[in-house]
Amino acid sequence: MPQISFEVIAQCSATRARAGLLHTPHGTIETPAFMPVGTQATVKGLTQRDLADDLGVRILLANTYHLFLRPGHVQIRRLGGLHRFMSWPHAILTDSGGYQVFSLSGLRKITDEGVVFQSHLDGDLHRFTPESTVDVQLAFGSDILMVLDECPEYPVSHEYARESMQRTVRWAHQASEHHRRRIAETPTRHALFPIVQGSMFPDLRRSCAQALVELDADGYAIGGLSVGEPRPLSLEVVEATEDILPRDRPRYAMGVGMPAELPEYVARGVDMMDCVLPSRNARNGCLFTSRGRVIIKNARYKDDAGPLDEHCRCYTCITYSRAYLRHLFLAGEISYAVLATRHNLQRYLDIMREIRQAILSDSYPAYLRTVRLASDDAE
């Protein structure tokens, strides 16, 4: 019995875009899906009610490294698992800490056995192995677990990228075996996704994907994107493995992207994405609208009594003016972060719904043309 199941219900005739249903122990997710990032068991600025009821979010991301350090997986398990702990009834995907190999590069050491992190909170050393990260995520009760991987910086040499990719593949095999043993001990329904790496080298990407397909995983992730490489490269890297990753399994492009890029990833066969941009940029004053980005702190919005996005139905847009949002931002008011995050996530989720609708109505190529033109205009 598969840990989670995925059904493709519509396929674009011209591109690799497809619409599907991802069934998890905590509900079904319509794909393509965008997963808001809730690193520390919260999407900064929003409540679970905002996410589930207002925005219609059905799957969230959380982070193994951060929750392991605080409050700790044992504590979370004691409190009934991550879903109960954070009062989130829908699905949760936990990242393994592989991204922290990249983002905390000054605080970790990679060996063949795993990664030793020096806590950014108190300096304590913590060893993460492929097996231990599976166990931590099982303690969380995540619906989708991610294999520990190494997310290399950009650029790296082909030699280092190969060595790093092979290590990630070995870790994926170890994690997978460990996961199977755990399920045999205690039958539970979870999925474990391995992660394709190989920096920006198509040959490494392809051999990585081929090696991971042997695992017969319930889904596959594409990692190592948006680490500083030129924009078009990220899309090429995703294309490189599209024909290798099984089409009857969900594909997850990790850590992407800008609003205009979402349809591009979907066109290349991606079913799931996550990104901190809508939430982080919201707090930092960058708001995404149907007509491009609005940097709300700019003086041009000082007297702008109009809504942030006239086409948006979110609470922020139907209630407040740009001038008021700018005031809240400049005043450093907490409510600004709430309203801005609320809107940006609405925008991302609306884009995903448009994408899905276009695929279902067999009009994805036309949709792509339209959004590409619109995004050229916005720039």
Place this chain on the structure above:
RNA sequence: UCCUCAGUAGCUCAAUGGUAGAGCAUUCGGCUGUUAACCGAAGGGUUGUAGGUUCGAGUCCUACCUGAGGAG
């Protein structure tokens, strides 16, 4: 009326007699599996006024102006 202290960027303040700076504010960027309500850049000065000493004065001297405190 006298005494003391203080006047430097929009604000709060630095600067042994030797190239006037910082924080905040302002303006503008950036942010991609969150070490991020964060990070960066730029603009902004007759150093209260007028004299003097000095090679050189925000700094020392004199007078005046303004403010705070004290004495009467």
